[in-house]
Amino acid sequence: MTHGFFTSTLFGKNKTELKKLEPANWWVGMKVPTLQLMAYGSHISETHVSINYPGVEIQKITKVNNPNYLFIDLFIEPGTQPGTVPISFYLGKKLIKKVDFPLLERKANSPNRIGFNASDAIYLIMPDRFANGNPANDDQPGMLEKANRKAPYGRHGGDLKGISDHLDYIQEMGFTAIWLNPVQENNQPRSSYHGYAITDYYKVDARLGSNEDFKQLVDKCNQKGIKMIMDMVFNHCGHFHWWMDDLPTKDWLNQFPEFTRSNYRLSTVSDPYASKADLAKTTQGWFDTSMPDLNLRQPLLLNYLIQNSIWWIEYADLSGIRMDTYPYPDKDGMAIWAQRIMQEYPHFNLVGEAWISQASKLAYWQKDFPNKDGYNSFLPSLMDFPLYEAMKAAFNEETTWDKGLLRLYDVLADDHLYPDPMNMVVFPENHDAGRLFHFISKDLKKLKMVLAFAATTRGILQLYYGTELLMDGDGLKSHADIRKDFPGGWPGDKTNAFTQAGRTKPQNEVIDFMTKLLNYRKHSEVLHTGKLIHFIPEDELYVYFRYTDEKAVMVILNNSKAQNKKVNTRRFKEILHDYTQGINIISGERLTNLSFIQSPAKSATIIELTK
Ligand SMILES: [Ca+2]
Ligand SMILES: [Ca+2]
Secondary structure: OOOOEOOOOOOOOOOOOOOEEEOOOEEOOOOOOEEEEEEEOOOHHHOEEEEOEOOEEEEEEEEOOOOOEEEEEEEEOOOOOOEEEEEEEEEOOEEEEEEEEEEEOOOOOHHHOOOOOOOOEEEEEOHHHOOOOOHHHOOOOOOOOOEOOOOOOOEOOOOHHHHHHOHHHHHHOOOOEEEEOOOEEOOOOOOOOOOOOOOEEEEEOOOOOOHHHHHHHHHHHHHOOOEEEEEEOOOEOOOOOHHHHOOOOOOOEOOOOOOOEOOOOHHHHOOOOOOHHHHHHHHHOEOEOOEOEEOOOOHHHHHHHHHHHHHHHHHHOOOEEEEOOOOOOOHHHHHHHHHHHHHHOOOOOEEEOOOOOOHHHHHHHOOOOOOOOOOOOOOOEEEOHHHHHHHHHHOOOOOOOOOOHHHHHHHHHHHHHOOOHHHEEEOOOOOOOOOHHHHOOOOHHHHHHHHHHHHHOOOEEEEEOOHHHOOOOOOOOOHHHHOOOOOOOOOOOOOOOOOHHHOOHHHHHHHHHHHHHHHHHHHOHHHHHOEEEEOOOEOOEEEEEEEOOOOEEEEEEEOOOOOOEEEEHHHHHHHHOOOOEEEEOOOOOEEOOOOEEEEOOOEEEEEEEEO
């Protein structure tokens, strides 16, 4: 039911058959009452389709230049009862195939589901590299790539069971959401472990588990108060995607006369002076030879992908979507996607990966930015790449006019550009760039400062598995270096870092710090919704407050290598005058005199203030 492939009894070159019908089910009571089915099979376009179910009618049949596809638009009347809809395909009077199409009831309150937001701390996991909960699924008959844990770019056997087995580990650290790199099938001959070359949009890769396993993992997460964010990729698919041998239309892909790579220069999309040729190369050039570029101006394809997102939200009970390579597909198609999802789920959240390091260019992509060209992306959330770059560098440098702590201050000063800065995702690390620990020269003190900043500034927090274990690696040299196996995730691993005893002293020190920080953040309304006020960094000190009418949290970052400082707080009185005492949320120390506050060298001091 969860996968639209049929085993057919009819074979032969000229025989008419139905091999696939997607999506494999739908729901009653959706806000948009239409559904477009894609039927695939030899000469399926020659069939006549009939449906006999109260409230469901065929609105339109679309044939394309490839006779093996047929698109069937259904109208599902409001008030239609859930049940099994018989969809019959006839050739003349002969019944070729009858599909029992499930029309399900929606989960209670599904339209009002709450997406991830600034109250959340997201743990990013690369599923192949986290934990192998089921070694029996490592190799799958008929799938192109076999497991090989020794190969840096091979499949290592991590799976959904491995994640499910370690949810307590994630929850105890204080995380409230998980983002998994794509779990959709990547049946590619090589380098398929990362998930970004999808070969079936409706199927979880069997080496990770089944669709049902994914749904169960999300249920288990939801029971623990952990939201699930699914990774999706609309810019490209894998070149072994099932439709690549028999494309539905001539314009399904963006193709140039010869192989043309994207120029990856995302500014062309918003640049008022960009040439058409450059822009076309950015958005229609291929991301890689193994990643055919999808043409979202083709409405049948766009519809297919929009419905795919809705199907996963509804089927697996998601709390968010992270969309890969956001500016690379057709931007109008992406805006229709975002608008459609948010129309169906007004409190949901979508975050786009637009790898752009200047706020002036990045802001173009957030919903309701007053773009001069009239474009509205309708995309609520963005990965904050400018702040990422600043966090990487700030603690390595002495603070000057524009370096060191000034980097953080300056990036946040650009927040007047974003329509919704609180919906920016603050991430010191992800699966694409080098490990944070690598960039900060493996300095534990700097690591704690970055974590403290990222967890207390505005926005949604996102970390990456292994940060807590001081994993390092330079992503520019090799992606494999930043996607290492979690020690203890595999049977027979020498150490098991899921347990305190299996970790080194510094690893435990960082986990203890994170556990205090994130669990405090989890329950701190002021860090979720409070305003931000910051003071120009001076004397290697950056002081800022998050505050509401009732409460405030004060953060002091001391970036000085050797100087412990006694901070005179007179400068901060516009906030502090309301408060008489505080508590250091990491050490638990009580402060009864707020006139001077001790700030150790290379550290973050986080104080909850009370009146
Ligand atoms: Ca496995
Ligand atoms: Ca593209």
